[in-house]
Amino acid sequence: MASVSIASVNKSFGSHPVIKDVSVEIADGEFVILVGPSGCGKSTLLRIIAGLETIDSGTLAIGERRVNDVEPKDRDIAMVFQNYALYPHMTVAANMAFSLVQRGVAKAEVERHVHEAAAILEIEQLLSRYPKQLSGGQRQRVAMGRAIVRNPKVFLFDEPLSNLDAKLRVQMRGEIKALHHRLATTMIYVTHDQIEAMTMADRIVVLRDGKVEQIGSPLDLYDHPVNLFVAGFLGSNGMAFFRGCYRDGQFVSSDGLKLPFAARGDLEGRDVVYGVRPDDFILTDDGVDATVDVLEPTGSETQMLARWGSQKFTSLFRGRLTAPPGSSVRLGIAPGRAHVFDAASGLRLDGQSPFHA
Incomplete structure (x- = not known):
């Protein structure tokens, strides 16, 4: 586990600034959700933390380590994507084990990690199936299992529930929150859905046009919005x-x-x-x-x-x-x-x- 420190970070695509002097301190073991309308910069900020985008200026640290120029594979993070990104020709077990196999982890150790993650997510019975044989919710659990087996310092989620139907989204919200309580690992989660943010987060970071509008607990932001934008954005x-x-x-x-x-x-x-x-x-x-x-x-x-x-x-x-x-x-x-x-x-x-x- 580790804290994440984002200090005065700026990012532009060409002449267009998308992240503007953003500073956020995320405590070890905290569940923080980045929320805001489309185009506010939340996914770009998550990709910066993952190392998939470079920083123009500012500092990013995971734990005590400055990671501005550290490769994604060396940041000790795991990311769950919106589209699951599962290998269709591999079984569930092989998908979950892939990163460990690539790192040369012993077979017995790989199997132990896979079965432990499958037990946490209650998908032991799915390990021999292929992605095409799974429902959307089951695929999402496999994607989370692939992240869990790595035992990372930080979990990153990029709108992981957006492809699910409404009823399954509600179920998966509860499961991800329960997973956080069980693992007690730092999680940073991006969504445009303010209900997901309100129901899951320890703290919410509200973004607009690449800037932080307000940071606080869900009820603090709901009861005490600092401006009209936050007041109008939060709430079903x-x-x-x-x-x-x-x-x-x-x-x-x-x-x-x-x-x-x-x-x-x-x-x-x-x-x-x-x-x-x-x-x-x-x-x-x-x-x-x-x-x-x-x-x-x-x-x-x-x-x-x-x-x-x-x-x-x-x-x-x-x-x-x-x-x-x-x-x-x-x-x-x-x-x-x-x-x-x-x-x-x-x-x-x-x-x-x-x-x-």
């Missing part, structure tokens, strides 16, 4: 944003909607963006009348698409609701759950904690 349903200003002790939107929040006196008249997560709306007689556009029941939850005046938003409630399209419901905001951002810069106005509505 997007945060609702209302534009307006702070006036006379409350938020007043551009079309007259009034919502409460406590703020410093120097914000009087300032243009702000008021944010509410879907699950922080509440049904209350003291709320503001909202017009229902669509109800989407899922059984355990109900998602409601509604409007306050011209402002559309999504709210989420536990249980089942009955409200036909066009009907009115009274909605409020759960106490302490409003988020307020500066309209010009997009930065959170209070630094770290939400305003208390």
Whole structure:
């Protein structure tokens, strides 16, 4: 196991910068997920750690060792790819053993490592099969097994679940998280899926346009996003944003909607963006009348698409609701759950904690 230190790293492809002064400290045994929209630089950063891309400037260290110019095979890392990259003419056992055989490890030792990894992943019964005889989930387990047998200092995952169907993705998320707890090895995982990031990571690194926007635990980023981008990106349903200003002790939107929040006196008249997560709306007689556009029941939850005046938003409630399209419901905001951002810069106005509505 080893820590990973990324210090002021820059990378350009030609004249186009893709990684811009990125610094991240990853502790020994930590599970860190790099997340962001397509083109944000997350896969490039992972490839830099793997040694598949060079660094223009900055320092990369694995453990105490600076590895800027170290070949990938000598970095003691193992990578799991999106497309599995299994050899079709080899059995599962041979695929898993390939890197050890190439290194000249004794046959008995290879077999021991393969069977130990297969037991961890519960694929012992698949060792004699070929990749074409496996399901997508089984192939992904084999790809992880090939990485495990190497006993690396760091595991790297490049969107490993993107080719799986939705139900299998959920299952494999749990299995990878359980694998991390069992192996206690440093893992760095890239995904564009913020649900994967929220459910699996010890810490999340949110990237945009090659820069780090915020680093923190999943719930810290969810509850205390530093800017509008992070607030809008994290969460299975997007945060609702209302534009307006702070006036006379409350938020007043551009079309007259009034919502409460406590703020410093120097914000009087300032243009702000008021944010509410879907699950922080509440049904209350003291709320503001909202017009229902669509109800989407899922059984355990109900998602409601509604409007306050011209402002559309999504709210989420536990249980089942009955409200036909066009009907009115009274909605409020759960106490302490409003988020307020500066309209010009997009930065959170209070630094770290939400305003208390």
